[in-house]
Amino acid sequence: MRYNAISIPDGYVLTTLEIVFLIIISLYLVGGSFYHFYELVEIPLAPKKVVLESAFVNRSISGGSKATSNLYLTVGQDKETYDYVIEAPVRDIEHLGFKKLRKLWVAVEPDRKKRFVWGVYDNELTLLISRQDILRWTKYNNAKNYFVIFTWGFGSLYLLFILINNGIWNRVSGKRIAHENRESRRWDIRN
Numbered sequence: 001m002r003y004n005a006i007s008i009p010d011g012y013v014l015t016t017l018e019i020v021f022l023i024i025i026s027l028y029l030v031g032g033s034f035y036h037f038y039e040l041v042e043i044p045l046a047p048k049k050v051v052l053e054s055a056f057v058n059r060s061i062s063g064g065s066k067a068t069s070n071l072y073l074t075v076g077q078d079k080e081t082y083d084y085v086i087e088a089p090v091r092d093i094e095h096l097g098f099k100k101l102r103k104l105w106v107a108v109e110p111d112r113k114k115r116f117v118w119g120v121y122d123n124e125l126t127l128l129i130s131r132q133d134i135l136r137w138t139k140y141n142n143a144k145n146y147f148v149i150f151t152w153g154f155g156s157l158y159l160l161f162i163l164i165n166n167g168i169w170n171r172v173s174g175k176r177i178a179h180e181n182r183e184s185r186r187w188d189i190r191n
Contacts, residue, residue, distance in 0.1 A: 014167040022159050022167075029156040036145040036152075041138050044114045046131075050107040052121070057102045058083065061093065068141075069093050075106055075117065084117055086129070088137045096128055104128070 014022070058074040071086040071093060084106075086093075107119035120129040 012166055013170045014163070019163065019167045022163050026156045026159040026163070029152040029159070033149045033152045033156070036148045039145050040142055042116075043135065043138055043142075044109070044116050047109045047114075047118065049110060050118050051110050052105045052125075053108045055084075055104045055106045055120075057098050057104065061098055066090075071098060073104070073106065073117070073120075075108065075115075076112075080112065082115055084115060086117065086120075086134065086137070087141050088129075088133070092133065092137075093129075107131070 053075055054077055055073045055075045057072065059072045061069045061071055067089060068087050069090045071088065073084045073086065074081055075084050076082060103123050105121040105123070105125060106117045107121070108115075108117060117134060118131050119127060119134070122128055
């Protein structure tokens, strides 16, 4: 008979330590799913018209991971400023030479409620990052986040199923069977 690490024998009852461990792991998976859900970037419809807004790099480029870097921008002036992060592959962004407090121009929609950068230009209005690059990076990052959300969400549902089946159901049915066995023994002793 082959041993399978994922299968759990029928009738197995989880110990308290196993229940606590599975609860912690499932909470971690649910928390990670919510984190990646909030990392999703809403991509608005392509605007008919964009305007140039002043921006600057508010901190050095940092690595989101080994393969990606984050470009942190502050867009706008005075009270209407907001922070915006562009996550891009390291190979695409490191050669552009972004330095902290570098003055840039970004293409945004005239409606300031839709905070999406459609292009990045330097001080001489030379295109540094195009609309196609930003859309490609954003769609790729959203696809990665959706993958993590679904796999970790499915994993947490599987752990919940194990908790209910082996932690609660088997425990209750085991106690019921033990109670019935005790009653049948008492009945046999009386007769």
